[in-house]
Amino acid sequence: MAQSEQVTGKSTPLTGLHKKLGARMVTFAGYEMPIQFEGVMAEHNWTRQHCGLFDVSHMGPSFLELKSGVGGGEAAHEEIAALIETLVPSDIAGLPPGKAQLTVLLNERGGILDDLIITRPADPAQTGRLYIVVNGAMKEQDWSIFEDKLAAECRLERADDRILIALQGPEAIEVVAERFPEARDLTFMQSIEIPFDDENIILSRCGYTGEDGFELLIPASTGIPLVEAFLADGRVRPIGLGARDSLRLEAGLCLYGHDLSPDISPIEAGLAWTIPERRRKAADFPGAERILSELSGGAKRKRVGIRPLGRAPAREGTEIHDTNGKKIGEVTSGGFGPTANGPVAMGYVDNAHARKGTPLQLIVRGKPIEAEVAPLPFVPHNYKR
Amino acid sequence: MTVYFTKEHEWISVDGDVGTVGVTAYATEQLGDVVFVDLPEAGRTVDQNGEMAVVESVKAASDVYAPVSGEVIESNPALTSAPETVNASPEADGWFCKIRLSAPDQLAGLMNKSAYDAFCEGL
Numbered sequence: 001m002a003q004s005e006q007v008t009g010k011s012t013p014l015t016g017l018h019k020k021l022g023a024r025m026v027t028f029a030g031y032e033m034p035i036q037f038e039g040v041m042a043e044h045n046w047t048r049q050h051c052g053l054f055d056v057s058h059m060g061p062s063f064l065e066l067k068s069g070v071g072g073g074e075a076a077h078e079e080i081a082a083l084i085e086t087l088v089p090s091d092i093a094g095l096p097p098g099k100a101q102l103t104v105l106l107n108e109r110g111g112i113l114d115d116l117i118i119t120r121p122a123d124p125a126q127t128g129r130l131y132i133v134v135n136g137a138m139k140e141q142d143w144s145i146f147e148d149k150l151a152a153e154c155r156l157e158r159a160d161d162r163i164l165i166a167l168q169g170p171e172a173i174e175v176v177a178e179r180f181p182e183a184r185d186l187t188f189m190q191s192i193e194i195p196f197d198d199e200n201i202i203l204s205r206c207g208y209t210g211e212d213g214f215e216l217l218i219p220a221s222t223g224i225p226l227v228e229a230f231l232a233d234g235r236v237r238p239i240g241l242g243a244r245d246s247l248r249l250e251a252g253l254c255l256y257g258h259d260l261s262p263d264i265s266p267i268e269a270g271l272a273w274t275i276p277e278r279r280r281k282a283a284d285f286p287g288a289e290r291i292l293s294e295l296s297g298g299a300k301r302k303r304v305g306i307r308p309l310g311r312a313p314a315r316e317g318t319e320i321h322d323t324n325g326k327k328i329g330e331v332t333s334g335g336f337g338p339t340a341n342g343p344v345a346m347g348y349v350d351n352a353h354a355r356k357g358t359p360l361q362l363i364v365r366g367k368p369i370e371a372e373v374a375p376l377p378f379v380p381h382n383y384k385r
Numbered sequence: 386m387t388v389y390f391t392k393e394h395e396w397i398s399v400d401g402d403v404g405t406v407g408v409t410a411y412a413t414e415q416l417g418d419v420v421f422v423d424l425p426e427a428g429r430t431v432d433q434n435g436e437m438a439v440v441e442s443v444k445a446a447s448d449v450y451a452p453v454s455g456e457v458i459e460s461n462p463a464l465t466s467a468p469e470t471v472n473a474s475p476e477a478d479g480w481f482c483k484i485r486l487s488a489p490d491q492l493a494g495l496m497n498k499s500a501y502d503a504f505c506e507g508l
Contacts, residue, residue: 040443041418242417242444311421311468313441336420336443343421365423365439 007032012057013163013220014227021231021238028241029136031058036240043243044338047209048379051169052239053230054208060139061159061202061217064146065129068153076128077120083150084118084130089266089275089285092130098122100189100204103274104266105134105142110287110294111262112269113145114138115254119204122192131191131202133164133215135256163223168213168247170382171235176203176214179229183214188383197222208244210251210381249344250337252305252376258316259303259332259346267294268348270303270376301329302354305376306345306362308369313343314362320347321361321368328353331362340378349373389452389492390501393434396476397452397484399492407480408440408449408471411505417442419471424460425482431457433491438481440471453491455484 007025009032018025023034034055037043046052066072066080081093090103100119104112119131134142139160146156167176176183180194180203191204199219207213218226230236245255254260260269265287272295279285283292308314318331334345345362353360356375361368388398394412397404413419421441431437431451438449460482463470471479486492496504 035444036417039417044443246443311465312423313421313446315446336441338443 009033010058012055013224014055014057014165017224017227018055018238023238023240026241029058031136033058034238034240036242037238040240040242040246041338043237043239044246046237047169047211047239047243047247048339049169051167051171051175051213051233051236052209052243053227053236054166054168054239054244055163056136056166056215057160057162057164058136059160059164060134060136060142061162061164062132062134062139062143062146063129063157063159064132064150064154065157066153067155068128070128071125072128073124074127080128080130080154083153084132085279085285087145087149087286088116088118089279089288089291090118091276091278092118092120094276094278095120097124097127098190098192100191100206101274102189102271104260104271105145106266106286106291107262108286109262110265110290112256112260112264112266113262114142115256115260115271116142117206119191119202126193138256159217162220163218163227164215165218165227165230166207166209166213166215167230167236168207168209168211168239170212172211172213173384175230175233175235176216179226186384188212188385196226205384208251208253209247210253210377210379211247212382212384246335246338249333249335249346250340250377250379251381252346252378254303254346255333264348265291265294265299267291268299268301268303298351301348301350303332303346304349304354305374305378306331306334306347306360306371307374307378308343308345308362308371310369311343312364312369314345314364314369314371318345318347319363320349320371321363322353323359323361325361325368328360337378344374344378345371346376387492388498389495390498390504391450391452391495392504393450395449395452397492397495399486402486402489403458404453404455404484404486405480406437406452406482406484408475409501410475413472413475413479416440416447416471417444419468422464422468422471422481424464425457427457427459429457431455431484433488449481451484452495453484453486453488455487457482458485459483
C-alpha cells in the first residue's frame with residue numbers, strides 16, 4: 001500500500017480547529033485542508049441526512065466595485081455589470097438585488113478559465129459592487145485578469161483572509177435560522193448581508209452538494225466562536241474534502257481543473273443555461289464565435305453522467321470506449337457515490353454517444369468494464385426554490 | 386500458523402506452503418471506507434512486491450502488493466459482495482487471497498507482529 005505524503009500549505013483561520021477535531025490533513029489548492037474527520041462515507045451520509053459544515057476558506061471570495069463610488073442606484077449596477085460581462089457570458093446586468101449567478105470566466109477560444117459565482121448585493125447602498133467567489137486553485141489567475149482588464153474602472157478587494165464556510169443538508173436551514181432568522185427569507189441563489197460584531201456576514205443560500213444549504217463569509221477576527229457554536233449543535237458535523245467531492249459528484253456539479261478546463265467550452269460542459277438570449281444575440285463575450293457555433297450546430301463532445309454497471313469505480317483519466325472498442329472520451333471525475341450506492345462518474349464523450357442509456361466501455365486497469373450514459377444528477381437536487 | 390507483515394501494510398498468515406494474504410488494520414484506517422476490491426484470479430502468478438490487488442475507497446484506488454512470490458489459489462469471494470468486510474475485519478474475514486509460496490525463504494525478510502507494530506508507531 002502506498003504511503004501518505006508530507007502536508008504543507010497555507011492555513012485558513014480554521015486550520016487549528018480542524019486539527020483539534022482530529023482531521024486528517026492534506027495539501028489542497030495551496031492550503032492545508034481537512035480531507036476527512038470521522039470518515040468519508042459517514043460524513044457524506046451525515047450531510048445528506050442532517051447538516052455538514054465545510055471549511056471553504058481556501059476559495060477566493062472577493063469584491064469588485066466601481067472606483068467612481070457605490071450606492072449610485074440602478075445605473076451603478078448597470079455600469080459594473082457591463083464591465084464584468086466583458087469576461088463572462090451570463091446576465092449580470094439583469095440580476096435583481098440579492099441574487100447570485102453561476103457563470104464562467106472565458107478565454108478568447110471560448111474555453112473555461114474558471115467557474116465562479118457572482119452576487120449582486122441586496123443592500124441598495126452597495127449597488128456598483130459585486131461579490132465574486134472564485135475557485136481557490138484559480139484565484140490568483142482570476143484576480144489578475146480582473147485587475148488587468150478592469151483596473152481603470154474597478155477596484156478589487158480580496159476577502160480570502162476571512163472565514164468562508166458552507167452548511168449543507170436538510171437540517172441546515174434550522175441550524176442557520178436559529179442564529180440568523182433572515183435565512184428563512186432566502187431561496188436558492190439568494191444572498192443577504194447581516195451585521196455581525198462591527199462587521200458583516202454575507203449569508204447566501206447555495207452550495208456544492210446538491211442539498212439545501214448556505215455559505216457564510218465571516219470576519220476572521222470574530223468568526224471562530226460562531227463556527228464553534230455551529231459545531232456544538234448536535235445536528236452539525238465537520239466534513240472534509242473527501243465527502244465534499246463525493247457529494248458534488250453525485251449532484252453532477254463540475255470541479256474546475258477536472259470537469260472544466262481552458263479547452264472545454266460551456267456548451268460542451270452542459271453550462272449553456274448560464275448564457276441567456278440577450279448575450280447570445282449580442283455575441284459580446286470572449287470566444288463568442290465558437291460558443292455560438294456550438295449552440296447552433298452542436299458541440300463535438302459533451303459532458304455526461306456515467307454509471308459503471310458493476311461495483312468497480314472508474315477514476316479520472318479512465319478511457320471511455322464505444323462497444324466496438326473505439327476511444328470516444330475520457331472520465332473527468334469518478335468515484336463511489338454513497339447515496340447512489342454504486343460507482344458514479346462524469347466525463348466527455350463524442351456527441352454521437354451522449355444520449356442517456358448509450359452503452360459504453362470503461363478501461364479500468366487494462367480491462368473493459370460495462371457502463372452507460374446516465375442522467376445527471378445521480379442524486380436529485382434538494383434546493384429551496 | 387505464523388503471521389508476517391510488510392512495510393506496505395500487507396499481512397500473510399502461513400500454513401505449510403500456503404499463505405493467506407490481506408491488508409492490516411493500520412492500512413484500512415489510512416484507506417477509509419473500502420467500496421471495491423479488485424482481486425487476483427486463481428491461477429495467476431504474483432511476484433514479491435509486485436501488484437497483486439487494488440483496493441478502492443470512496444476517494445481513491447490503492448495498489449496492494451504481494452508479500453511473497455507464488456501462485457494465487459483462491460481469492461475471498463465475500464469481498465465481491467461485501468467489500469466493507471475489509472474495514473470490519475481486516476486481519477481475519479477481510480483476507481484477500483491465498484498464495485502457494487514459490488520461494489518460502491522470502492518470509493525471513495518480513496516482519497513479525499511486534500516488529501510491525503513498532504514500525505507503525507514510528508510512522
